[in-house]
Amino acid sequence: MTTDDVIAATRQYLLPTYRRAPVAFSHGQGVWLYDLEGRRYLDFIGGIAVSALGHAHPALVAAIQTQAAKMLHVSNLFHIAEQAELGQWLVDHSAFDRVFFCNSGAEANEAAIKLARKWGRRDGRDRFEIIVADHSFHGRTMGTLAATMQPKYQQPFVPLTPGFVSVPFNDLDAIPAATTDRTVAVMLEPIQGESGIRPAHPEYLKSVREWCDARDLLLIVDEVQTGMGRTGTLFAYEQYGVTPDVMTLAKGLGGGVPIGALLVTERAAALGAGDHGSTFGGNPLACAAALAVARTIVQERLPEHAAAMGAHLAAGLQALVDRGLAKEVRGRGLLLALELHGEAAPVIDACRQEGLLVNAVQPNALRFAPPLIVQPAEIEQALAILGRVLAAAASKPAVGGAVPAR
């Protein structure tokens, strides 16, 4: 198939739920993706913060091939060695005691919401309300959509699941003010991802933790986007000096093989037999892949590498800001955003034509979530392309919309 064939078939046969760039890839290697016409691109989207090890990493390829030749799936009617091993790895490397496996970030958050509701009723009280933050993103299922406080995602699908209350992010006083006798949990992203890469202030999560302790609430952190080394530590909560009760993971966990996880401390482990389940959740293939990803992340010290490479990339982006070509750099590690003076879309198109893949987290902000294995030379290449594109856009603002600040 040529790219044109793929685009025509996509238009004819698929529901048009995605705005897709006019590219189809044949394969990848490391930080590079190759399209069907043989052009190569630096992948600074990383499958939206998924491809932690890049493309075709030998450890992940070998784990998938070996497991595929043994067995793919057996169901959770039986014990699964790979699932037990991955559960132990996650417990050994985090503050949590128990794990439930599913297939995506939304499913992990669904599980967290169900767990919180069950936990809130364990003592005869009827507590079910979860406090979330404005501009949050927790998924698009009917449960998680109600926790995703962005009108553009919610409005077409009302009525929403009840039981969610929203407060301004990073506002120390808002959560106490929103807490009632029905409140059971606070659910937050340590860095709000989909709404623009906005980190929680250092003192914010600490004060939320203290409030949760004082009022016997669960602190749920959604690390679907920030987890598995991306922000410079294995999990972002580690940088805030807090221990949550519940954490959700997906994206980077499987390095491209779909898998999600709910992690809980013993105190929060409220789900029992029959309370929740998933046919595919934690199947041997997904767990073998995630184990290979997890072990590689630790063996190759990828969180530390992400911190160093993130600092390098952030410095280069800041230089673009200093040249008046962009407004602001945000984020941690290899989860960064560059806010532009104008629209992101033409910049994204121009970067792609020059061989760099980035996407928009806001209409005027680019996101950078390259594989954690990215090297300085690749960052230099990406920055050179971006610099050229932004400079060209600044010289013809009607096209690129980028207006120098000075």
Ligand SMILES: Cc1ncc(COP(=O)(O)O)c(C=O)c1O
């Ligand atoms: C913080 C966060 N939570 C949940 C999700 C939903 O994950 P999924 O698309 O795997 O359902 C996302 C996806 O972008 C996310 O960034």
